[in-house]
Amino acid sequence: MRTHRARTEGFAVCLRNRGYAASLEVRKLYPVVNDPEAAANDLIRVIDESGEDYVYPARLFQKLALPIELQRALRAAS
16 A cells, blocks of 8 residues: 555546445546556556555546646545
8 A cells, every 4th residue: 555645647437346335436536546567467546435545456447538627626626
């Protein structure tokens, strides 16, 4: 586990949370933390409901291409 102060690189929406209902909400946006090692293993690192960043199966999420202004606004709101 890394600290939630890790640098984020955009957002992903949770599509499914089977097996992770306590940590993930379907249709919610989650900040994505850059983790090339996780990505190489079909995982994604996001800041979840605990406020910490954890890795999850990438198939549970869809990364989003959001305008930079919207990304800034979403980061400020969290």
